[in-house]
Amino acid sequence: MEAVRHRRTLVSLACPVYVELLAGVTAGIINMVWVTRLGGDAVAAVAVATNVENLLLGVILVAGSGTTVRVARARGAQDAAALRSAVRGGWALWALVTPVVAAGGFLAREPLARLVLGGDDGRAVSLAAGYFAVALPGIAVFYATTVVDGVLKGAGDTRTPMRLSLLANGLILALDPLFVFGLGLGVRGAAVSTVLGRTAALVCGLAVLHRRGLFRLSLPRSCGFLGLVADLRGTATTGLPMSADFLVRMTGALALVAVVARIGVDEVAAYGIATKAMYVATMAFYAVRQAASIHTAHLLGAGRDERREVGRQALLLAGGLGLTAATVLLAGAPWIMRGFGAESGVADAGTLFLRCVGPYLVLLACFIALGGVFEGSGRARALARVTFCGTVLQLAFATGLSGWGLLGVCLAMALSMALQCTAVSRMHRRTARPGVVAGGAGGRPETSRVRP
Numbered sequence: 001m002e003a004v005r006h007r008r009t010l011v012s013l014a015c016p017v018y019v020e021l022l023a024g025v026t027a028g029i030i031n032m033v034w035v036t037r038l039g040g041d042a043v044a045a046v047a048v049a050t051n052v053e054n055l056l057l058g059v060i061l062v063a064g065s066g067t068t069v070r071v072a073r074a075r076g077a078q079d080a081a082a083l084r085s086a087v088r089g090g091w092a093l094w095a096l097v098t099p100v101v102a103a104g105g106f107l108a109r110e111p112l113a114r115l116v117l118g119g120d121d122g123r124a125v126s127l128a129a130g131y132f133a134v135a136l137p138g139i140a141v142f143y144a145t146t147v148v149d150g151v152l153k154g155a156g157d158t159r160t161p162m163r164l165s166l167l168a169n170g171l172i173l174a175l176d177p178l179f180v181f182g183l184g185l186g187v188r189g190a191a192v193s194t195v196l197g198r199t200a201a202l203v204c205g206l207a208v209l210h211r212r213g214l215f216r217l218s219l220p221r222s223c224g225f226l227g228l229v230a231d232l233r234g235t236a237t238t239g240l241p242m243s244a245d246f247l248v249r250m251t252g253a254l255a256l257v258a259v260v261a262r263i264g265v266d267e268v269a270a271y272g273i274a275t276k277a278m279y280v281a282t283m284a285f286y287a288v289r290q291a292a293s294i295h296t297a298h299l300l301g302a303g304r305d306e307r308r309e310v311g312r313q314a315l316l317l318a319g320g321l322g323l324t325a326a327t328v329l330l331a332g333a334p335w336i337m338r339g340f341g342a343e344s345g346v347a348d349a350g351t352l353f354l355r356c357v358g359p360y361l362v363l364l365a366c367f368i369a370l371g372g373v374f375e376g377s378g379r380a381r382a383l384a385r386v387t388f389c390g391t392v393l394q395l396a397f398a399t400g401l402s403g404w405g406l407l408g409v410c411l412a413m414a415l416s417m418a419l420q421c422t423a424v425s426r427m428h429r430r431t432a433r434p435g436v437v438a439g440g441a442g443g444r445p446e447t448s449r450v451r452p
Contacts, residue, residue, distance in 0.1 A: 006295070006306070006313045013291035014284075014317075016162035017153075021283040023165040027172055027197075028053075031190040034176040042187050045127035048116040049135060049191075056139060057146075058247040059101060063093040064146040066239025068290075069297045069376055071154025076301025085227075086154065087214060089235030090147045092228055098140045105136030130188045138195030141202050148205035151214050153294055160208055164201040171197035241380035245371070245387045252391035259398045260409060267406055270350035273340045277354065281325035281361060285368040288318045292372025300377055307373050311428055314369040322365030326358030349406055356410040363417040370424055382427060390420035 028050035035042040067090030074082035105112065113128035145168075149161040172193050179189030253275070260271045292314040299306050329336070333354035337347040374383040394416035401408030 010291045014287040016158040018287035020162040020165040041124040044124045049131045060143040061243040062239040064150040065242040066235035067150035068154040072297035073301035076298040085231045089231035092232040127187045131191045134191035168197040168201035241384040245384045266345040269346045274353045285365045288369045289372035293376040296376025311373040318365040318369030322362035329354040353406045360414040
């Protein structure tokens with residue numbers, strides 16, 4: 001019965017997160033669809049700007065993920081003081097990080113545009129700089145929404161963040177033609193509609209927090225400046241390893257493109273299309289990860305160390321999703337490549353990659369899902385170390401096996417992920433013993449093992 005209860009909890013938490021993650025990817029696609037009519041320079045500008053924004057998401061994950069875990073732990077412990085500390089810490093970190101990224105990005109928008117477009121001084125650079133002029137100051141809204149989502153998810157509500165994300169996307173879809181074409185703002189209009197859509201969603205999210213008594217910006221007299229610094233440090237300490245894990249994985253994926261580029265142009269195009277097709281699956285794995293993190297933190301806060309069973313159920317759930325995705329890609333690879341408009345050489349290379357990437361996907365699903373247990377129990381630093389070492393090994397293996405084409409790249413990805421899974425499973429078996437939580441809800445959880 002306990003296993004069934006854990007599985008149901010994970011599924012109920014993960015399903016809305018999956019929709020929310022897909023909606024986040026869709027926002028960039030919506031902008032791309034509308035600016036396509038403005039020409040290749042406009043498409044290139046929005047594409048690189050969206051990639052930069054995805055990378056900047058890793059910065060605020062420190063606040064979002066750290067807040068989620070700390071709020072979930074406080075909720076499990078039913079500790080009102082720890083809950084206030086977690087919420088204050090998230091907003092304090094937002095206030096510290098946002099001006100640096102927003103103002104710094106705005107001032108450096110033109111050099112940044114040249115950097116991501118390879119130093120070209122053509123029309124695409126000016127278009128990208130125009131997009132950044134709106135989008136980077138507007139990152140404050142995006143970051144604030146991430147903190148709101150973190151508070152809500154930590155409180156056990158993953159449906160409201162999903163609804164807020166769908167609301168933002170719906171508004172972007174409606175506003176894009178108005179600002180891009182109706183008002184003649186072009187690429188800059190796509191940025192304006194994105195910021196406005198997210199602002200509306202943020203206002204609704206803040207209203208939900210206020211209604212539930214979770215929006216606490218005013219500091220109690222007993223807190224003071226030093227207390228606020230302690231809250232900020234607690235959130236940063238909890239969230240920094242999760243952010244590092246994300247950034248390392250993103251950097252590794254970009255570096256792997258350079259390795260694939262040595263094989264050939266068709267292979268680069270095929271790899272790019274195939275990785276986009278895989279997003280549908282990998283988003284599901286990360287949804288299970290967030291669910292496992294929230295559930296684990298909540299249980300530990302309540303004094304119940306059930307990491308072993310939560311990890312087992314997360315593995316079963318994500319492993320099943322990975323196996324399903326591998327089967328679909330194996331059977332439908334040619335149609336998937338054709339759906340993206342790939343032609344003969346690119347289609348053949350992409351079909352081969354998608355048919356061979358199955359073992360990697362299954363292993364990746366297990367690694368990502370089990371990582372949620374580490375995040376929720378305050379051991380994300382160990383997970384980040386495994387991710388870093390695995391990413392370095394993946395690049396080394398891919399470089400050595402690139403002579404086999406995309407088949408060698410698939411093999412390198414699978415080998416490195418197998419080593420990462422072995423490492424994290426050994427750590428999980430060594431630490432996930434039933435015990436009683438000795439640490440407080442606001443700090444790093446500690447367990448005392450039950451000796452027979």
